[in-house]
Amino acid sequence: MSVSLSLAQASLPAPMDGVTLAHYLVVSAAMFAIGLVGFLTRRNLIIMFLCTELMFQAAGIALIAFSRFHLHMTGQTFVIFVLTVAAAEAALALALVVLLYRRKDSLSAEEWAEMKG
Amino acid sequence: MVGGLAGMTGLTAAAAGGDGALAVGTVAGPWWVVLIPLLPMLGVVLTLVCAIFDVRTKAPAWMSVACLAGSFGLAVLAYLELAGGPTAVTFGFRWIDVAWGDGPGQRLSADFAFAFDGLTCLWMLFVTGLATLIALYASEYMSHDVGVGYCRFFAAFNLFVFSMACLVMADNLVLLFLGWEGVGLCSYLLIGYFYKKPSAVAAAKKAFIMNRIGDLGLLMGMLLTFVQFGTLKYAELWPLVEPYVAAVRAGHADEVPFLVGLIPVLFMVGAFGKSAQLPLYVWLPDAMEGPTPVSALIHAATMVTAGVYLVARTYPLFLVSEWALPVVAWVGALTALLAATIGMAQFDIKRIMAYSTVSQLGYMFCGMALLTSVGGAFHVFTHAFFKATLFLCCGAVMHGFAGQLDLRRLSGVGLMPGWRIVGLAMLVGCLNLAGFPFTAGFFSKDMILAEAFVTPGPGYRAIGWILLLTAGLTAYYTFRVFFRVFVGPVEYVPGDEHHGDEHGHHHEEHGEHEGGQQGPAPEAHGHAFHPHAPGWAINLVLALLAVGSIAAAGAYFVHTEHHGWVGHLLHGSPAEPTHEAAFVDAHGHGDGHAEAHGSFFGLDPHKAMYFVSSAIGLLGIGVAFGLHYLGRTTAATSRADALLPKVGPVARWAQGKWYVDELYDAVIVKPLWVLSHVLHMFDKLVVDGLVNAAGWLPRMIGRAVRPSQGGVLHGYAVQMACGIAFALVIVWLMTL
Numbered sequence: 001m002s003v004s005l006s007l008a009q010a011s012l013p014a015p016m017d018g019v020t021l022a023h024y025l026v027v028s029a030a031m032f033a034i035g036l037v038g039f040l041t042r043r044n045l046i047i048m049f050l051c052t053e054l055m056f057q058a059a060g061i062a063l064i065a066f067s068r069f070h071l072h073m074t075g076q077t078f079v080i081f082v083l084t085v086a087a088a089e090a091a092l093a094l095a096l097v098v099l100l101y102r103r104k105d106s107l108s109a110e111e112w113a114e115m116k117g
Numbered sequence: 118m119v120g121g122l123a124g125m126t127g128l129t130a131a132a133a134g135g136d137g138a139l140a141v142g143t144v145a146g147p148w149w150v151v152l153i154p155l156l157p158m159l160g161v162v163l164t165l166v167c168a169i170f171d172v173r174t175k176a177p178a179w180m181s182v183a184c185l186a187g188s189f190g191l192a193v194l195a196y197l198e199l200a201g202g203p204t205a206v207t208f209g210f211r212w213i214d215v216a217w218g219d220g221p222g223q224r225l226s227a228d229f230a231f232a233f234d235g236l237t238c239l240w241m242l243f244v245t246g247l248a249t250l251i252a253l254y255a256s257e258y259m260s261h262d263v264g265v266g267y268c269r270f271f272a273a274f275n276l277f278v279f280s281m282a283c284l285v286m287a288d289n290l291v292l293l294f295l296g297w298e299g300v301g302l303c304s305y306l307l308i309g310y311f312y313k314k315p316s317a318v319a320a321a322k323k324a325f326i327m328n329r330i331g332d333l334g335l336l337m338g339m340l341l342t343f344v345q346f347g348t349l350k351y352a353e354l355w356p357l358v359e360p361y362v363a364a365v366r367a368g369h370a371d372e373v374p375f376l377v378g379l380i381p382v383l384f385m386v387g388a389f390g391k392s393a394q395l396p397l398y399v400w401l402p403d404a405m406e407g408p409t410p411v412s413a414l415i416h417a418a419t420m421v422t423a424g425v426y427l428v429a430r431t432y433p434l435f436l437v438s439e440w441a442l443p444v445v446a447w448v449g450a451l452t453a454l455l456a457a458t459i460g461m462a463q464f465d466i467k468r469i470m471a472y473s474t475v476s477q478l479g480y481m482f483c484g485m486a487l488l489t490s491v492g493g494a495f496h497v498f499t500h501a502f503f504k505a506t507l508f509l510c511c512g513a514v515m516h517g518f519a520g521q522l523d524l525r526r527l528s529g530v531g532l533m534p535g536w537r538i539v540g541l542a543m544l545v546g547c548l549n550l551a552g553f554p555f556t557a558g559f560f561s562k563d564m565i566l567a568e569a570f571v572t573p574g575p576g577y578r579a580i581g582w583i584l585l586l587t588a589g590l591t592a593y594y595t596f597r598v599f600f601r602v603f604v605g606p607v608e609y610v611p612g613d614e615h616h617g618d619e620h621g622h623h624h625e626e627h628g629e630h631e632g633g634q635q636g637p638a639p640e641a642h643g644h645a646f647h648p649h650a651p652g653w654a655i656n657l658v659l660a661l662l663a664v665g666s667i668a669a670a671g672a673y674f675v676h677t678e679h680h681g682w683v684g685h686l687l688h689g690s691p692a693e694p695t696h697e698a699a700f701v702d703a704h705g706h707g708d709g710h711a712e713a714h715g716s717f718f719g720l721d722p723h724k725a726m727y728f729v730s731s732a733i734g735l736l737g738i739g740v741a742f743g744l745h746y747l748g749r750t751t752a753a754t755s756r757a758d759a760l761l762p763k764v765g766p767v768a769r770w771a772q773g774k775w776y777v778d779e780l781y782d783a784v785i786v787k788p789l790w791v792l793s794h795v796l797h798m799f800d801k802l803v804v805d806g807l808v809n810a811a812g813w814l815p816r817m818i819g820r821a822v823r824p825s826q827g828g829v830l831h832g833y834a835v836q837m838a839c840g841i842a843f844a845l846v847i848v849w850l851m852t853l
Contacts, residue, residue: 040838
């Protein structure tokens with residue numbers, strides 16, 4: 001195992017030496033936070049969906065980072081599955097958004113408050 | 118033959134006839150004894166079937182009469198075969214048999230078994246006989262109600278006879294109690310027969326509740342008996358009680374434990390409730406709201422004698438306490454006097470007869486307590502006949518005059534055509550009740566009166582004088598009714614019950630019986646009222662009962678060595694009078710216990726009483742004659758009215774029944790009513806409040822939480838995010 005590690009690290013370009021797992025996780029966390037905040041604050045349905053996709057991708061980055069760190073394929077294969085599912089779900093979500101738009105002629109999420117109480 | 122407790126008479130072995138040892142000899146009885154209560158039960162089933170099929174003829178009545186007549190026939194057969202022999206126990210079926218241990222007091226066993234001895238024979242004869250006759254009377258009396266009401270009446274009537282048979286023929290206290298409760302239930306059902314009448318319903322409730330108070334006493338007595346003696350069967354009980362009785366008779370009353378002495382007191386409470394003595398008598402006059410056959414059978418002849426029967430049956434238990442019987446005697450005497458005074462001032466003839474029943478029951482209890490259970494039982498027997506006669510005559514009057522019972526509105530009824538038999542029967546009944554010489558009532562009352570001056574006991578001579586005074590009052594008020602209602606100028610005012618439709622119905626039914634008894638009655642009713650003379654059923658029953666009342670006197674003259682036929686029947690049963698030795702010495706010329714003899718102004722009470730009570734009775738009749746017959750020209754007034762201002766307040770109080778009902782109302786009913794309202798408030802505020810609070814809490818919680826369901830998408834999103842944050846914090850805290 002240590003042989004493959006040193007081999008892997010041996011082929012990295014120089015500026016990449018100080019990049020550790022933590023950097024990737026921070027990026028992932030920041031993306032997730034941006035996506036969360038965006039979801040909570042934006043009114044446009046499509047933008048809200050975009051933010052959820054962003055959160056998906058953040059999780060994906062974290063998975064890939066861990067997979068590279070542990071040199072184990074599972075993380076990356078899982079990300080492939082996640083991307084596939086995300087794509088299918090995107091289709092459904094956009095179809096729903098189209099139907100919602102047709103109902104109210106507006107993409108604002110604030111229009112839909114009928115289930116109050 | 119030593120059938121029962123001959124050992125009870127062991128005052129001196131020479132004088133007593135028994136051998137001092139108790140033989141609990143019972144033999145197996147014949148199987149057909151079981152039919153005596155079963156036939157009325159069959160009657161119940163048949164009448165209920167009639168009710169289901171909405172039978173609208175008199176069939177339920179004939180079925181009932183047939184079943185009851187069968188029962189009577191079997192009772193006669195039982196008398197012929199079994200009286201005079203040892204107690205015959207017929208086993209029906211196993212009813213209660215629980216054992217929780219192996220010891221003697223740890224098994225409760227009560228079977229549906231019927232024990233026949235002399236006492237039972239006596240009671241069953243007149244119970245079934247009168248039930249048959251009164252059912253026949255009721256077939257006509259209740260005929261205006263043909264349909265479901267008729268079936269209901271006869272079903273309850275038969276159930277009553279079944280319960281009374283269980284009560285009387287039981288061989289253990291539990292079956293007696295079953296019968297006791299059953300007769301109380303039937304009394305309630307029958308008093309409340311006219312259930313649409315509020316006064317009848319109230320009277321039924323009053324009767325049942327007061328009976329219940331008595332039943333509590335009886336039940337506690339039974340429980341105490343079981344605890345003390347371990348058994349509730351008579352045959353097993355009396356040998357266990359005998360040592361205590363002997364101790365009391367020998368003068369060592371302190372050897373009897375307090376709890377054992379408490380048993381007769383509790384039984385007494387039960388007897389007073391059922392037999393309407395002080396203080397539990399107020400239900401009986403109100404019970405007159407029921408139909409007259411019910412009043413005659415239940416509240417004159419049979420159910421109210423159940424208390425007297427209880428005392429007779431459990432006589433050994435009454436002898437273990439020195440003061441149980443004196444209490445019974447005094448309560449009986451005071452009740453007799455009180456009821457007689459009330460009866461003197463009432464105007465409703467059925468109420469007068471009801472108070473008379475209370476009064477005569479007082480006599481019977483006195484008889485039992487004065488150690489002449491023979492006199493008490495004989496008086497029960499004769500009273501059953503003549504009181505039933507009296508009630509049924511009043512019922513005939515009520516039936517014929519559309520419910521009129523006020524003696525100020527009726528006069529000369531016995532002189533009207535078609536009413537002869539009623540008048541004669543009434544006369545026979547009144548003579549018996551008043552104790553006219555040589556009637557059955559005279560002999561039976563005499564036995565009790567004489568004993569009061571013979572038996573030693575606390576204030577028994579005073580009781581004797583009280584009973585004599587009451588006899589005079591009885592004669593007066595009885596003949597007041599007779600002279601006002603049945604003789605004198607013919608005048609009547611109809612009552613207001615079923616006035617119109619009774620008219621119409623009876624023409625159809627009785628046209629063929631009476632022929633020309635009634636004049637033409639306009640179908641447009643309301644204007645001309647014609648009294649409706651009784652039909653064949655009523656007249657036949659009245660005639661039979663009147664003859665029976667007269668014939669009952671003959672029972673005094675047979676078997677004189679046992680003080681009459683009744684004494685012959687009671688001989689050998691536990692109810693036999695215990696100081697038979699004194700009896701023998703007083704009458705026979707044995708080793709006279711002179712101090713036990715007693716005297717009445719120097720004369721032998723038994724002989725003197727014939728004359729004294731005759732004199733008092735005739736005096737009462739004479740006063741009634743003078744005040745209520747002589748010079749009376751209308752129904753509403755009589756010479757007695759002139760006397761009224763002179764006795765003013767006393768008469769008013771007597772008419773107001775001495776305000777006992779009002780006293781009970783103020784002292785017992787009102788406080789309970791207040792308590793019930795207090796508890797109702799408590800229930801509404803506290804209990805309901807708690808339940809309502811339990812409902813209020815979730816609503817409040819819901820109202821608090823509802824704002825989180827704003828329907829706004831972003832709100833939900835924020836909540837989800839908060840939830841995740843919360844979970845993260847928890848996880849982080851757990852890793853610390």
